Amino acid sequence: MREEVNMPLNLEEKKELVKEVSDVLLNADTILTADYRGLTANQLTEFRKIARTPGIYIKIVKNNMLxxxxxxxxxxxxxDKISGPQILATASDNPGEFAKLVKKFIDNxxxxELKSLAYKGKELDLSEIKKxxxxxxxxxxxxxxxxxxxAPVQKLMATMTAVPTKMVRTLDAVKGTKN
Structure with missing residues (x-):
């Protein structure tokens, strides 16, 4: 996207970024924001590796653009929960797997610090990530x-085969007593 690493975004690039994030939010089932202050570059890279899972999007976005x-x-x-340095993470499907990956990262x-969590447009309590x-x-x-x-089919089959099996065992026992 940009050749210069530390150059500020121009207006067009900001609009593109807002559109990109808006498009991701349209398809998202679950989103969370977190304050990433205190994380090392390696820890941030590890968090971004979660985004390699299909359907997961992770990006650091300036507050105004977010x-x-x-x-x-x-x-x-x-x-209203957007303040300070934020990382945005979304999942377009499979919220359970997304939450497992994020919870594991947060536990480690x-x-x-998790700031906000929402599922299908409804804000959830931050403890809901465990659920x-x-x-x-x-x-x-x-x-x-x-x-x-x-299970019911297996039980039916077991019942249906039990009667003939029991009959064969009974006949075999009778045969054994006569010999």
Whole structure:
């Protein structure tokens, strides 16, 4: 995007950044902001590695630009929590996996402070990340559903095969007593 590393963004680049963040917020199911003061460069890099997971977006955005992007989104409810250096993290699907990754990072790095958390446009208490982290991933939920659907069929099959099996065992026992 920019060749110069420490040059301030010009107006067009700021508009592009606000549009990029706005587009991400349109598709986001879960968003959180955190104060990253006190994190080392390596810890920030580790946090950004979470964004390599599909559907997760992490970016450090200036407060004014973040507030502009939030203004027209369903997540405007957290605008008042935006102050100080903020890192924005969003998940477009699978909030459980997102929360697990973020919670694990927060547990391992006490220097990051969670500022706001919202799910589908509703602001959540910051402790709710623990509840979100216990949600199964999509694949886990499908697996659980399939095992629940499969259990009655397995019980029916076991019952249906138990009667002939019991009959064969009884006949075998009778045969054994006659010989």
């Amino acid at each position: 507030k502009m992007a939030l203004k027209d989104s369903e997540y405007a409810v957290i605008s 790095n006490e220097n990051i 979100l982290a216990t949600l199964p991933t999509y694949e886990e939920a499908i697996s659980m559903l399939m095992s629940i659907m499969q």
